[in-house]
Amino acid sequence: MLIRNPVAAGRFYPAAPAALIREVRACLDAGAAIRRPGVQGASAPAETEAVSRPWGLMLPHAGYVYCGRVLGATLAGVELPHTLVVLCPNHTGRGQALGVWPEGAWLTPLAPLPVDADLAAALIERGDGNGGFAADMLSHLGEHAVEVVLPFLQVAAGEERPLRITPVCVGTQQPEALRAAGQALADVLAGCRSKGQEVGVIVSSDMNHYEDERRTVEKDALALERALACDPEGLLAVAARERISMCGAGPLALALFAARQLGRARAELAAHDTSATASGDTEHVVGYAGLRLFLDEK
Numbered sequence: 425m426l427i428r429n430p431v432a433a434g435r436f437y438p439a440a441p442a443a444l445i446r447e448v449r450a451c452l453d454a455g456a457a458i459r460r461p462g463v464q465g466a467s468a469p470a471e472t473e474a475v476s477r478p479w480g481l482m483l484p485h486a487g488y489v490y491c492g493r494v495l496g497a498t499l500a501g502v503e504l505p506h507t508l509v510v511l512c513p514n515h516t517g518r519g520q521a522l523g524v525w526p527e528g529a530w531l532t533p534l535a536p537l538p539v540d541a542d543l544a545a546a547l548i549e550r551g552d553g554n555g556g557f558a559a560d561m562l563s564h565l566g567e568h569a570v571e572v573v574l575p576f577l578q579v580a581a582g583e584e585r586p587l588r589i590t591p592v593c594v595g596t597q598q599p600e601a602l603r604a605a606g607q608a609l610a611d612v613l614a615g616c617r618s619k620g621q622e623v624g625v626i627v628s629s630d631m632n633h634y635e636d637e638r639r640t641v642e643k644d645a646l647a648l649e650r651a652l653a654c655d656p657e658g659l660l661a662v663a664a665r666e667r668i669s670m671c672g673a674g675p676l677a678l679a680l681f682a683a684r685q686l687g688r689a690r691a692e693l694a695a696h697d698t699s700a701t702a703s704g705d706t707e708h709v710v711g712y713a714g715l716r717l718f719l720d721e722k
Contacts, residue, residue: 451492482628594672
């Protein structure tokens with residue numbers, strides 16, 4: 425069985441299970457208090473809903489001291505499907521353009537997370553060696569972006585709702601490749617739905633990197649405006665035009681392309697913050713945002 429061992433434990437989040445659970449729960453409790461930027465079209469989560477059931481989420485993947493409250497605010501009150509496709513950027517440059525971890529399990533300090541091998545195989549079959557989804561471990565081995573969000577997903581889901589995941593590392597920013605991948609993902613998810621299997625999508629992404637606080641918030645707002653409009657083409661275009669160093673623009677665009685095929689997509693901004701809140705450094709800042717994605721019937 426293929427096992428993916430943690431590479432970020434003890435650096436991005438606590439390696440000890442008890443300390444990790446305490447930190448995640450503290451972030452879930454504190455998340456609702458964090459500020460949101462003034463982004464045109466943003467809608468705050470409904471305060472009256474006891475449980476939110478989004479189709480997808482965008483979550484940040486920095487150290488929990490920096491982005492934990494955004495993770496907490498985005499996941500608080502959310503009921504997750506049992507099976508999740510987790511899309512992340514490729515920070516290492518290794519492996520395939522659309523690398524799918526094909527089977528086995530991902531280990532976290534809390535518990536192993538089994539990989540949905542059937543779902544992975546369906547994606548890989550759609551890739552068919554033509555530059556689409558491909559079985560690939562190399563892109564994931566040193567990549568932290570999926571791993572960092574997993575403990576939050578585990579705690580939010582609870583022990584009574586064990587999760588299965590299909591990790592996909594996205595190393596392309598090309599609109600046509602992402603559109604084709606989004607269509608393939610939508611087809612696979614529609615097939616799952618027809619068999620009674622609900623599958624959610626998690627996008628792991630930070631926002632703009634290493635500019636000052638003012639510029640980071642401005643650039644984040646530009647990208648989030650397009651994301652909230654469920655406009656993948658616009659998101660990729662504004663990220664390129666304005667040089668927004670949002671590492672997960674490609675994975676988010678892929679998810680939005682898929683959502684477009686599956687229903688009427690809508691998005692809400694759960695939270696936004698920057699690293700300056702925790703570090704006090706307003707000159708070299710990273711932005712973090714949490715999105716909830718919903719699908720309505722066409």
